[in-house]
Amino acid sequence: MSADKVAPPPPSPTPPPPSRPRPRPVEFCKGVNGLDKVVLRESRGSSAEVYLYGGQVTSWKNDHGEELLFVSSKSIFKPPKAIRGGIPICFPQFSNHGSLEQHGFARNRVWSIDNDPAPLPTNSTSKACVDLIFKPSDDDLKIWPHSFEFRLRVALGPGGDLMLTSRIRNTDAKPFTFTFAYHTYFSVSDISEVRVEGLETLDYLDNLQNKERFTEQGDAITFESEVDKVYLSTPTKIAILDHEKKRTFVIRKDGLPDAVVWNPWDKKAKAMADFGDDEYKHMLCVEPASIEKTITLKPGEEWRGRQELSAVPSSYCSGQLDPRKVLQGC
Numbered sequence: 001m002s003a004d005k006v007a008p009p010p011p012s013p014t015p016p017p018p019s020r021p022r023p024r025p026v027e028f029c030k031g032v033n034g035l036d037k038v039v040l041r042e043s044r045g046s047s048a049e050v051y052l053y054g055g056q057v058t059s060w061k062n063d064h065g066e067e068l069l070f071v072s073s074k075s076i077f078k079p080p081k082a083i084r085g086g087i088p089i090c091f092p093q094f095s096n097h098g099s100l101e102q103h104g105f106a107r108n109r110v111w112s113i114d115n116d117p118a119p120l121p122t123n124s125t126s127k128a129c130v131d132l133i134f135k136p137s138d139d140d141l142k143i144w145p146h147s148f149e150f151r152l153r154v155a156l157g158p159g160g161d162l163m164l165t166s167r168i169r170n171t172d173a174k175p176f177t178f179t180f181a182y183h184t185y186f187s188v189s190d191i192s193e194v195r196v197e198g199l200e201t202l203d204y205l206d207n208l209q210n211k212e213r214f215t216e217q218g219d220a221i222t223f224e225s226e227v228d229k230v231y232l233s234t235p236t237k238i239a240i241l242d243h244e245k246k247r248t249f250v251i252r253k254d255g256l257p258d259a260v261v262w263n264p265w266d267k268k269a270k271a272m273a274d275f276g277d278d279e280y281k282h283m284l285c286v287e288p289a290s291i292e293k294t295i296t297l298k299p300g301e302e303w304r305g306r307q308e309l310s311a312v313p314s315s316y317c318s319g320q321l322d323p324r325k326v327l328q329g330c
């Protein structure tokens with residue numbers, strides 16, 4: 001019997017290299033003290049975290065994993081105290097501009113996930129996005145007798161931009177009026193090396209001088225003592241230049257004419273239980289807001305206010321607020 005020649009089996013195809021698991025764009029988990037939080041991850045590596053407590057963004061990291069927002073190491077993360085840092089939502093009252101508690105009550109209520117959000121025209125195709133909703137409880141209605149639906153969308157853009165869109169609808173039978181702010185705490189290397197552009201020559205109300213009105217003089221704004229000002233009729237773009245970090249934050253906003261600039265400096269820092277004595281050196285609040293012009297909604301009407309944050313390397317030329325120039329250098 002002649003042995004047939006058997007062809008060797010074809011080489012088995014080389015298995016493809018194990019692909020890195022794609023990060024889940026939206027993850028629901030527990031944060032500090034077991035509070036519910038949502039983590040957003042964009043495929044290039046940037047991320048954000050949002051607590052249901054306050055509907056508050058507490059982290060925004062670029063694709064190198066660097067934290068871009070300030071949250072105090074002394075922050076308490078326990079109701080009823082609002083989380084100190086990130087992006088607290090001030091609603092229905094900014095600061096003490098009214099009879100409610102400081103900055104209203106939205107920042108210390110537990111929000112819900114909005115599983116059926118009304119569509120929002122957006123040019124972002126981001127999957128790293130979450131919709132939250134806050135409706136007043138019976139107790140809230142005793143404090144502020146107006147029923148409303150507050151929808152907040154937090155989204156990370158493909159380039160790592162952080163976008164917050166607030167929609168407030170009057171679901172009551174009578175009109176109501178409110179003030180609002182995204183109380184954004186930026187992380188900076190050293191406050192004395194930081195400059196804000198876009199607010200020079202504008203009028204502001206000085207919270208340190210009985211809300212008196214002044215006009216900003218000179219060039220870009222720099223910091224060497226406590227500041228607490230509400231700039232009025234501000235442009236839609238504001239930049240924070242951090243020389244040491246070689247980083248520029250660009251704030252783009254819509255529906256929010258005012259911008260609060262706040263740094264407590266040393267004495268006030270020491271007086272705050274949930275803020276480290278020296279932490280004022282590493283933070284700056286620039287807060288897109290609507291304060292001087294209050295917002296009134298008739299029954300069924302909706303208001304929208306949006307802030308979009310980018311962090312770009314500072315190949316940034318002073319005075320050039322064109323974002324294309326910011327991104328491409330000058």
Ligand SMILES: O=P(O)(O)OC[C@H]1O[C@H](O)[C@H](O)[C@@H](O)[C@@H]1O
Binds near residue numbers: 260261
């Ligand atoms: O301590 P909070 O209630 O969070 O307020 C912190 C700060 O918020 C805003 O920036 C106000 O303009 C300041 O007057 C206030 O001190």
